[in-house]
Amino acid sequence: MIQSMTGFGKHIVQLPSKKITVELKSLNSKNLDINARIPQTYREKELELRKMIADVLVRGKVDLALYVEITGEETTAEVNQGMVKKYMEQLANIAKGDDIKLLELALRMPDTLKTERDDIDEAEYKAITDAMKEALSEIISFRNEEGKVLEKDFDERLDNLNTLLAQIKEMDPERLATVRERLEKAVADLKVELDANRFEQELIYYLEKYDITEEKVRLANHLDYFKATLKSDDSNGKKLGFIAQEIGREINTIGSKANYAPMQQLVVQMKDELEKIKEQMLNVL
Template sequence: MIKSMTGFGKNVIQLPSKKITVELKSLNSKNLDLNARIPSSYREKEIELRNIIANSLERGKIDFSLYVEITGEVSNTQVNASIVKGYIEQLRAVDTLSFGGQEVELLKMAVRMPDALKAEREEIDESEYTQIKEALTEALKEINTFRAQEGAVLEKDFVSRIENLLSLLKQVEAIDPERVEAVRERLNKAVADIKENVDENRFEQELIYYLEKFDITEEKVRLANHLDYFLQTLSSDDSNGKKLGFISQEIGREINTIGSKANYAPMQQIVVQMKDELEKIKEQMLNVL
């Protein structure tokens, strides 16, 4: 069973004074590329959270976001009263400005000054962090379910295209004797056009040698084996996109060799169709975990 690298997972925790949202988004990538956006108060837990995600998702371009929204009256940001008072006194002392005793205006200006607000470092609540990890686990389950569903769609498409390749391979096998005979006739005609006496035994030996160079029996056998192996790997328990990619390369190598040896237009047309099917497989393969 294969999985896609595309997925999305989300889980929300509602606490008395906070709303915490965990989001995961995954796209295709050759390796694990994890980008984390979390509040500074949870930075010390980032490595642990990254490891949890990496162990579950394995590969892909992952965007992990942890949002904290304060819904109650609790806030770790406070007005730095002594600093604000100092700013107000300094503003009053500026003779070039006429404030006319407008304390509200002075206060508005003062709170915009540097260090007017101070943020106290919030210690991590272990029970809250435990709930965050549980939410992350649920989001990971959701994204893995999404990946499995996308993988099922990809698998269906792969099976269809492999079956098309097997059908095209049968067409190649069916016209192969015709191709060999066509090559033989072309050579006989070429010799006849020369209008020279030819040693029949020597000509037959050269003809056999020439036809052996264009023999595609081994390529047909190997291609059939690669296609069967691809289907076996698809139905295995684990999802291994890299392995399927390697098999696709081998399939392409055999198709290319058949095309280069064909020397026969009808067979080359079939090879073009095979290359088209394989190219579509390779495009989808980029998204397999």
């Protein structure tokens, strides 16, 4: 079953004095690209959090956001009283005013608040990692659901390609007969004497150059292989991309050999279906 690289996961943990929120968002990317926004307190744990993501999400552009909101009386910020008093004294020397107004002005000045860095609380960090696991589980579920939508679309496109291929197979004898007739008429219009046996040999040689039997067989095999890969246990977008390239190669060869307008119209339709597959392929894990 295929997975999409588009996903979202979120989990909230409520502690006695803090609310912890972990959000994960992912989009398509050739490799795993993690962008982390976490509080300064947990910067030393960033590599561990990144590894948790890398162990689960193989590819994609992933945004990690960790929010820690203080909901109780706990705080690490304190008023720098000495600095505030110095500001108030200097402001009083510059202009007259009551203490309340001077205090309001002083608190707007730099360095009036000081924040002491706390050590990481192990219980709190465990709550963060648990929330991360839940968010990862949610984003995997999201990716699986998106993968089902992609798989349904791929199945429809593959069915359309198989239908068009069947029409090409049905049309092929008529195409060769038309090409042969055109060549015979062109030679007849020259009004020259030709050896019938030699002409027949040259005609067969020429028609063999327009034979698409191998291309039809290979294209059918590639379409079956693509569908089988969709149903495999692993999601392998890169492998599907390689198969899509081979499908495109066979379609292009059929188009170049067709030399027959009705068949070339079918080839154009096949290219359109394949292009839609390639667009969706960008989102497959």
